[in-house]
Amino acid sequence: MSSAEQVQSALAEVSNPVDAIGAARYFKSGPGEYGEGDVFIGVRVPALRQAIKPFAQLPPGEVQLLLDSPVHEHRLAAVLILAGQFQRASKPRTFDAGERTRLSDFYLAAVRAGRVNNWDLVDSSAPTLLGDFLFDRDRGVLFELAASDILWERRAGMIATQGLIGRGDASTTLELASVLLPDRADLMQKAVGWMLREVGKRVDRALLLQFLDAHAAEMGRTALSYATEHLAPELRAEYRARK
8 A cells, every 4th residue: 555655755756955945935935925934855846746646546544644744745745646536536437426525525624724835735736626526516615715814725715716617617716706806915816816817718708807897996906917918908908007
């Protein structure tokens, strides 16, 4: 049976101390920054994905050990393994409703326990383990996350809607974006603007424009910039001028 220790050893083999220094700076792990105290060993994402392939069936207890690690790449490995397990449980030939529920609940508990605590951890997992799972279910938990005082919970709630957008449903994205308009945390501004942009690109451009018509004047500059990024220059300028 695979173990967390084996995963950690596999990651150590492809780690690079120089990359660790750069990652610590990139993910803002210094005093007072959003990732304060995070620990890096320097494993780039392509190498990490390759290293964890033999551990696709890692048992829940071992995944939990990775999530409890202070090392960023160990936690990233954990959420990617969980997302892969969820995707396999969602395929028609291997569909397992009970396993999907278990994995989503397990992941949500990790989010609430503060183990999914940087933007790459959130972004690589929330759309699958929350968004895809909640497509045909009550989505109240996303609003609970969005109301949290904890940045990573709010981001998980917003970014999870990418999984809904991918299936053609923009309703929750637009509702959450309205709720989160006053949130001026930079990583939330980017999350809201990014998901609104995805609504316009992947669901219906008219829905994005309707939202902007109603809210552009009250949106933060970063959110508005992200949301309008792919509009024609003159239309983008018109919305941004409403600030």
